[in-house]
Amino acid sequence: MKKIIATLSLIILSGIALKAQNQTPFLWGVASAAYQVEGNYQADGKGESKWDFLTNKVGVTQFIIGKKETGNVAINMYDRTQYLKDIQLMKELGVNSYRFSLDWSRIIPDGVGAVNEKALAHYDLLIDDLKVAGIEPVVTLYHFDYPFALVQKEGWGNPEMINWYKNYAKIALERYGKKVKHFITFNEPYIEFFVAEYLMNMEQSKEPAVTRFARGMMKVHREMVASAEVIKMYHEMNLGGKIGMTFNFSPCSPLDPNNPNDVKASALQEKLLNTVFLDGYFKGTYPKEVLDMFTKYDPAFLPTAADMKILAANKPDFLGVNFYAPALVKYDAAEPFEMKWMDVNTDKVKSANGPVRPEELYKFLVKIKKEYNNPQIMITENGASFKNNEDTVISGKVNDVLRADYIKRHIEAVVKAKKEGVRMIGYFAWSGWDNFEWVFGYTSRFGLIHVNFDTQERIPKQSYFEYQKLIKEYKN
Numbered sequence: 407m408k409k410i411i412a413t414l415s416l417i418i419l420s421g422i423a424l425k426a427q428n429q430t431p432f433l434w435g436v437a438s439a440a441y442q443v444e445g446n447y448q449a450d451g452k453g454e455s456k457w458d459f460l461t462n463k464v465g466v467t468q469f470i471i472g473k474k475e476t477g478n479v480a481i482n483m484y485d486r487t488q489y490l491k492d493i494q495l496m497k498e499l500g501v502n503s504y505r506f507s508l509d510w511s512r513i514i515p516d517g518v519g520a521v522n523e524k525a526l527a528h529y530d531l532l533i534d535d536l537k538v539a540g541i542e543p544v545v546t547l548y549h550f551d552y553p554f555a556l557v558q559k560e561g562w563g564n565p566e567m568i569n570w571y572k573n574y575a576k577i578a579l580e581r582y583g584k585k586v587k588h589f590i591t592f593n594e595p596y597i598e599f600f601v602a603e604y605l606m607n608m609e610q611s612k613e614p615a616v617t618r619f620a621r622g623m624m625k626v627h628r629e630m631v632a633s634a635e636v637i638k639m640y641h642e643m644n645l646g647g648k649i650g651m652t653f654n655f656s657p658c659s660p661l662d663p664n665n666p667n668d669v670k671a672s673a674l675q676e677k678l679l680n681t682v683f684l685d686g687y688f689k690g691t692y693p694k695e696v697l698d699m700f701t702k703y704d705p706a707f708l709p710t711a712a713d714m715k716i717l718a719a720n721k722p723d724f725l726g727v728n729f730y731a732p733a734l735v736k737y738d739a740a741e742p743f744e745m746k747w748m749d750v751n752t753d754k755v756k757s758a759n760g761p762v763r764p765e766e767l768y769k770f771l772v773k774i775k776k777e778y779n780n781p782q783i784m785i786t787e788n789g790a791s792f793k794n795n796e797d798t799v800i801s802g803k804v805n806d807v808l809r810a811d812y813i814k815r816h817i818e819a820v821v822k823a824k825k826e827g828v829r830m831i832g833y834f835a836w837s838g839w840d841n842f843e844w845v846f847g848y849t850s851r852f853g854l855i856h857v858n859f860d861t862q863e864r865i866p867k868q869s870y871f872e873y874q875k876l877i878k879e880y881k882n
């Protein structure tokens with residue numbers, strides 16, 4: 407008997423050792439999204455997408471930057487000749503992974519019907535090319551964009567969208583699930599519905615801003631449910647990889663801590679920006695205050711008990727965190743819910759997404775560890791754009807000192823959290839390359855690699871070399 411127990415423990419122990427050996431190393435990477443980089447917007451039978459429509463027909467960038475810009479060409483990364491050069495640049499940078507998104511409108515051009523084999527084959531080859539270069543693909547299934555045919559059916563305003571998304575996700579997971587070890591179901595629902603749609607005034611209704619805002623939450627909720635259902639599907643497929651969802655997080659603090667109105671506004675904003683997603687994702691609940699508020703402003707806001715059960719029952723393997731800046735919150739009677747956090751930045755050095763505060767990232771990671779039972783966390787995006795001309799090419803070089811410093815200090819924050827037991831599994835800089843920045847078109851650069859948008863020439867910036875150094879330093 408003793409002998410059997412000893413043999414059994416040996417088998418178990420060597421299994422554990424093997425498992426530890428096989429564990430994926432920490433992922434150091436750069437991130438992108440299909441619409442922002444691929445271009446070639448009609449190649450290989452791609453269908454029209456929501457963003458093709460918004461940029462070409464609505465001309466959304468005009469409202470913000472005063473000129474019409476599109477992702478029709480973007481930075482040409484659908485083109486294999488181009489992306490092979492970009493893979494080479496990633497190799498030289500020293501990253502071991504690349505986060506990119508699949509374009510649903512390439513794979514199923516009308517959203518629900520025939521599958522486009524050419525598009526599937528394209529991503530197959532991209533994944534293989536990356537693996538040959540020693541770069542692990544991290545695949546986002548959905549990054550803001552989807553087939554226009556489904557926009558015409560109200561997109562996430564239609565409950566059926568959950569099934570359409572599941573159908574698409576199943577095709578992608580079946581095709582790439584054996585080769586790809588990390589999937590992300592959705593990117594930043596908050597930005598997709600509250601900010602982008604709200605800014606673009608897509609609803610075109612005369613309803614009060616709070617109602618339009620609240621309506622966004624039902625769409626966010628549908629994405630949360632769709633994500634949980636796809637997580638379930640993926641786990642049932644037993645492919646041995648990991649799946650999670652990515653949110654944008656901005657830890658909140660009052661602009662003026664001595665002003666009770668700011669303090670109150672900030673506490674509510676914290677729930678709206680962060681807690682609602684963390685609780686929904688990990689616990690299958692939403693804060694009561696937030697639920698009551700959304701129900702009040704949008705009577706159609708109705709997460710059912712069945713929805714919440716799906717959320718609670720299907721646990722993700724990791725949390726995707728996009729962190730750019732914390733939110734400084736100010737009471738403002740004229741704003742929806744009487745508070746404002748965007749463009750509230752009193753710092754001298756202004757990054758486009760808010761104040762540069764890496765210590766807030768560290769604190770936030772530790773908070774998640776404590777309050778949500780120490781989940782695995784992947785920083786799926788972190789980066790900055792500055793309006794100080796630091797992206798100008800001077801004598802063939804781009805000296806982006808602020809971005810280099812931003813990346814360094816945020817990586818140090820991640821490393822510190824990791825040392826203190828937060829289960830960090832990866833860090834992805836946004837972005838590898840300057841690219842199409844949604845409503846800001848080509849006027850806002852986030853890349854570690856400078857792109858000349860006319861010639862497609864690439865020039866690694868100082869931040870690229872800084873990141874290269876940091877990866878070497880922290881690799882082991």
Ligand code: BGC
Nearest residue numbers: 439593594597787836843852
């Ligand atoms: C998005 C990216 C975007 C970046 C910089 C995130 O909201 O996921 O697509 O380019 O922030 O603004």
